[in-house]
Amino acid sequence: TILKREKDEL
Amino acid sequence: MNIFRLAGDVSHLVAIIILLLKIWKTRSCAGISGKSQILFASVFVTRYLDLFTIFISLYNSSMKIIYISCSIATVYLVYFKFKATYDGNHDTFRVEFLVVPVGGLSFLVNHDFSPMEILWTFSIYLESVAILPQLFMISKTGEAETITTHYLFFLGLYRGLYLINWIWRYYFEGFFDLIAIVAGLVQTVLYCDFFYLYVTKVLKGKKLSLPA
DSSP: OBOSOOTTOO | OOHHHHHHHHHHHHHHHHHHHHHHHHTOOTTOOHHHHHHHHHHHHHHGGGGTTOOOOHHHHHHHHHHHHHHHHHHHIIIIITGGGOOTTTOOOOTHHHHHHHHHHHHHSOSOOSHHHHHHHHHHHHHHHTTHHHHHHHHHHSEEOHHHHHHHHHHHHHHHHHHHHHHHHHHHHOBOOHHHHHHHHHHHHHTHHHHHHHHHTGGGTOOEEOOO
């Protein structure tokens, strides 16, 4: 699973 | 992007616009906690610093600009243009009790000890408690204007929809961000009491009044 957050959410 | 995140963003935008229009049309910020609005403005400023460094999409960038400009405009209306109608006597929540712990926690619990990431984490933690001064003010005045309750409903709904978005993204993309999820849960739980009153009173046409 991708733990890191992509900065694509507001 | 999924339907829950889009619905969440729309709900958030509706809340921000409702508040701005309420203050502008009635030329009054009675019942509005200026402290919460300052906290929300700082949430957006600290979270969207990447507006100038990373381009995700036109949607992402335009929403960030709208959120930042509307929240700053709201603070301006409350503390400058319609200052005479600001009810400072009831807006007495000690925000330092929020900002200091949130600031400390963002240094201790984050994904990456870099300035941008710590500011983002600070913004996430701050947003989860930013509504407290507003809820505190309503509990002190014992009531809220109906338009204000609609503002709070959409504001509370937005992060609830984001929680569903995170379930969706975990299930379909294997993506999850524990910091955002935990803070989002806290944020949504803080509205539960209000949601109950909103559904049982406001939706039945009654005024929202708390047993003072």
